[in-house]
Amino acid sequence: MKRYITNPPFSDSILKTVLFSSRHFASSAATAPLDLEEDIGGFTGASFGGIIQDKDLLWKTPNGGLYVLDLIDNGATDPNATLYNQLLKRCTQLGRLKEGRLVHAHVLNSSYRNYVAVQNSIINMYAKCGSPVEARKVFDEMAERDMVSWTAVITGFSQNDRAQEALGLFVEMLRDGFVPNQFTLGSVLKAATAVGEMEGRQVHAVCLKSGHGDDVYVGSALVDMYAKCGQMEEAEVVFDGLTSKNEVCWNALIAGHARKSEAEIAVRLFSEMKKAGFEATHFTYSSVFAACASIGALEQGKWVHGHLVKSGLKLIAFVGNTLLDMYGKAGSIEDAHKVFDRLVKRDVVSWNSMLTACAQHGLGRETVECFEEMRSRGILPNEVTFLCVLTACSHSGLLEEGLYYFELMKKLKLEPDISHYVTMVDLLGRAGQLGHAEKFIKEMPIKPTAAIWKALLGACRMHKNIDLGAYAAERVFELDPYDSGPHILLSNIYASAGRLRDAANVRKMMNDSGIKKEPACSWLEIENNVHMFVANDDSHPQRNEVRRMWEKIADKIREIGYVPDTSHVLWYVDQQEREVRLQCHSEKLALAFALLNTRHGSTIRIKKNIRVCGDCHTAFKFVSQLVGREIILRDTNRFHHFRGGSCSCGDYW
DNA sequence: ACACTCAGAC
Incomplete structure (x- = not known):
């Protein structure tokens, strides 16, 4: 049984409230002479839409609530389902959980509390505002549910990193006898992708069985699912089979190749996408630049950059940061700098990317200067920022500076994680402070990982410290026994000290455990x-x-x-x-x-x-x-x- | 007129 209700015509009293409220229509209402006939014509139906769309009017009530709810409370209008839905939709769009809860409370006190469409809107509002648990609660208490209810609650978990719960609900939905449609399957596939390949394949089967395999949304999610499982051939098969395509499925495919560092393919698909008549979006550019960055494909990256310039898309941080990173990783610090200068707006990531580029190019002093400029401009550094700065100090032998910035980081209440500790060991070790590095490891508040000991081992190789090197290598062998690198390092430490027998033993141990050296x-x-x-x-x-x-x-x-x-x-x-x-x-x-x-x-x-x-x-x-x-x-x-x-x-x- | 797919820095 469907219980949709229609929007009743507005009563005079609402119109009066809207038109005469100087609080909300200060300029127009106060100055314009009122011709009721004309104004009725102008405002009928649109008046709520106007209030709801206008952010100032929507929230501007003395008690911090919603103006439209006040109107209802004042008896200026009777509520209706459409009005509630519009309000909930607006809260959802603006991500206003608090106000959404107010609407929810209002609905509970109204005669619309059992309307499925309104309840669905409430579920959706909670789901999109990051509160899947509240969405679930509303869902659980519903007397009757339809496909939209199921889809909304599943999406709530799917989009809030709770894939397992989304899949659980999907199974329940099937048990209840519902046949999923393309909306449900889109969300369920996203959840399945996060859980695993087997789950993804099972949902794929459901898509085919229910006849939704050819929907663009489902298809895009399928392409993405196979791409994220690393099954690019299957992703391509699904993609090729789609009778109608859009930017999203192109992006999903391109992003898949980008994740596998297949830059040539990503760039080729980028140009095929344009030939097929689709506009590349920020997503597309971001993926293609990341692909080029991962293999350092400067020429190809530049070529795509040219298309970005021609496209007229703004160089917003989202794509600009990736572009900057691409130039840094592809070896052109000059171009990285140019991109940084031209960014419409710089966020922390932009600064971090610039710092990374400087650090990667061994420009220790410039990195430190860039960091100081960032601070003077009032940009709040984060943990990654400090990792960039510490790495730069380590790579350029700026020992004192590195120690200073590590202390500064803690002073700014940023908690160093294991990567910062690794960099500090590297910094101390490279600078020849092996004893200091060893002491640092002993005193660190986190349990040392293989990476910590690898850093120390590397420093021992550099400064030819056999005993500490052997000790560090032992720790690495315990924690990460299959990495060839540390074996070779230790063997080289022994060899360069003339202890050929020890070196041979390490090589033998390596061969016996079947560890292969990565060919250079x-x-x-x-x-x-x-x-x-x-x-x-x-x-x-x-x-x-x-x-x-x-x-x-x-x-x-x-x-x-x-x-x-x-x-x-x-x-x-x-x-x-x-x-x-x-x-x-x-x-x-x-x-x-x-x-x-x-x-x-x-x-x-x-x-x-x-x-x-x-x-x-x-x-x-x-x-x-x-x-x-x-x-x-x-x-x-x-x-x-x-x-x-x-x-x-x-x-x- | 209540539901879906694609994303970056160490």
């Missing part, structure tokens, strides 16, 4: 093609030319002072073999390739999946001097700018 690789993009190089790998079509080129370069830099440093190479091969292997490092091959295939004088940008080796770092400095070009090398977490024989990191990395 370097890559660069030239005209939208990515060229990848792996040490001692012969797969590149120009491999012979590349090798010969590097030999030529190596000879030339030897003449200006380069001496190969073999201490970083595996200790169990003889000296000559060591040198051969050293000259096959992936970053050297990539550099030789760049010299062969890029314009004279242009900046060379190379990316590497692990930390650059010491010998390559030295060689790159000499090459930058030899050829008079800037070389930018991206490590796992920082950039080296080689120019005129030196590096921006000041050999501190």
Whole structure:
């Protein structure tokens, strides 16, 4: 039984209240001579709409309530379902939980308390205002429920990070004999996506069975579900099968590829989306820039940036921050700066992204200056801000500053989390304060994690402290036994101290547990093609030319002072073999390739999946001097700018 | 005229 009611015509008394209330119509009512006939024509029906839409009128009552409720209380009008629904909808739009509760209370005192449509509006209001529990309470107390009630309450849990409860309600709904429609399925899929792949697949089956598989909302949620499970092929199948598409399903697909760092695909889909006649939204740009950022695809990112400029979309923080981050991660600190300067409005994230970009490029002083400017402008720093600043200090050897900012952070009542402690251990360790770092770990209020000990181990490798290094490595092996990195670090610590037997034992232990070292690789993009190089790998079509080129370069830099440093190479091969292997490092091959295939004088940008080796770092400095070009090398977490024989990191990395 | 899908910084 449906109990929709129609909107009764307004009575004269409301009109009078509305028209003569100087409190709410101060200017117009006070000055304009009143012609009742005309005004009736002008206000009928629209008067409530006007009040409800106008934020000032909606809330402006002396007791902090809602004007329309006052009108009802004063007997100026009788309430009706539509009026309540409109009010609830407005509270929902504006996210006003408190006022929504007032309307709810008012409904309970009215004769509309059992109207399903009104109750549904109340559920929806609570759901959207972040109070799924209150929504559930109203739902539970309903004598009769319809599809909308179920959908509203399920959505409440789905949108408030309580996916499991949303799915529970969905099951109950099916048990009650309801057949879900596209509205329900949209929300349920979102919840299922958060719970797991199996649940997602089950709901997909329900979508097909109930005949809603081709709805855009359901389809978008399905694409997103498969994308978030990492099943991009299945996401594409669902996407291709949709008879009508919209921006959202395109965005879901693009975002999926972006999460997998598949920048080429994300960019290709971006252009296909435009060709298909859809406008890219802030969501689209944000995803594509994030994808480019993750692999450092500067040229592709720039190309998409061009489209953003042409689109006329404002450079709001939401997309601007990602763009800034992309330029930072793709190696162009200049462009990152330009974006920062052009942002319409900067939020904390904008500042954090700028700080991150400076920190990643080894600009410790600039990072600190940027932070001070941020504070002087009254922007409240958060935990991430301090992480950026501490990282910058650590990477640039600003020990005193780092210690100062760590204290400042606590003074500002921001609680350092484990990542801040890791950075502090890194800061102390890199600066050679190993004892201090060890003491810091002992005294920290949180239980040290593997990352803490890895930071200490790295510092021990750098400063050749065998005993502490072995101790730190033991802690890492307990907490994160399958990471190859710490094994190799420890083995190298022993090897460089001449303790070859110990080094061999670590290698053996590693091999016995089946731990594989991640192969080092370097890559660069030239005209939208990515060229990848792996040490001692012969797969590149120009491999012979590349090798010969590097030999030529190596000879030339030897003449200006380069001496190969073999201490970083595996200790169990003889000296000559060591040198051969050293000259096959992936970053050297990539550099030789760049010299062969890029314009004279242009900046060379190379990316590497692990930390650059010491010998390559030295060689790159000499090459930058030899050829008079800037070389930018991206490590796992920082950039080296080689120019005129030196590096921006000041050999501190 | 009460219900649905896509999102960024360390």
